[in-house]
Amino acid sequence: MSAVQTFSTVRTEINGTSVQNLAHSFGTPTYVYDAAKIAERIADLHAFDVVRYAQKANSNLAVLDWVRRQGAVVDAVSAFEIQRAFAAGYVDGKEPAEIVYTADIFDTPTLDLLVKHDIHVNCGSPTMIDQYGERAPGRNITLRINPGFGHGHSQKTNTGGEQSKHGIWHDQVDDCLVRADRNGLAVTGLHMHIGSGTDLDHLAQVCSALETTARGIGRSITTISAGGGLPTLYRGDEQPVDLARYYELWDATRKRLEGEFGHKISLEIEPGRYLAAECGYLITEIRAIKQMGKNLFYLVDAGFNNLARPILYGAYHPMSICAHEANPDPKLQDVVVGGPLCESGDIFTQEEGGFVASRSLPVAAVGDFLVIECAGAYGFVMSSNYNSKPMAAEVLLRDGKPHLVRARQTFQDVIRGESIPE
């Protein structure tokens, strides 16, 4: 993967395509995804036997299709994510599974769909094993284990430990095997999604916990999954993950289990953000500039209805300006960047806890474009119609050509399904 990167605050093009042309052709706000970046990130992970894309990060059909063409398979966390995978050309009943359903519950329609198609299930609660076993005895399942400790920069993203709702508590695995046996389900996979990021000491702990659990289950295990959580560099000064070391730790775990069991173990990784974040650019237009006390605001036409990560997590996104009059070396000034919503939290430059921060960006004029970068993961997919704002358009840049892969919503789209009683 790319070494420490720096983000420029001036941007005129996205992989050779002019930002102004994109804005004029598709309007604003528009998400643009650079397919080449997704392909690069998938290629980074070639050492793993299976790259399983956690599509919840960005499930546009064109993105899924592109991921499929790069040889990666998918994880789905809902019935409609399964249907998206089908629509993008993935099929059920393959080995390794092209679609895995991962969750802590089944809702009824999802369970029906999983039974009807042969889709591998990654169970995150003991109850799921009973419910699935009754309906689809004899199938193979994976257990998602909560090893009793977690990691994650925020309570909202921590995926292990007592505070997390995810996975099967590590000391209940024996009970789960009894539940599986009752209905002839075979536990063939083990999964831990903790999100160690760049912390390799922590990762070693995760590997060791998974190994202990696998030994307890025994020879039925044929697949282990490292889960997701590979970090994306949202700031220029962050350390990239040492992928070679990351792989080595998992590979050594896999090899010890192969030695113990006497058969091959497939090693999966399940990135969301890592594949989808960097490719995404949210192009907005600056619609007003105003001074409020000591703060200068750039107000753009996208809000947290389009990109919720800043208001949800205080997430940082690089930003750049595409001015109408190109100026490669503009004067910088500290600004606060906000959106159009009737809500004071509609600020893109905020820190965790909602504290308004400022950003050093080029001096700009109303009508210039402001690009919010590294927005491909958990961007569009978390958007809403709050304030009756339409969801943005999505564009996939492939081989130098922009393709509209989701039209901006119309008023009819926004009120679809609503009615007034007689």
Ligand SMILES: *Cc1c(COP(=O)(O)O)cnc(C)c1O
């Ligand atoms: C969200 C999720 C991922 C991906 O997480 P990232 O941090 O985006 O890599 C992987 N696996 C499961 C089960 C998930 O829920």
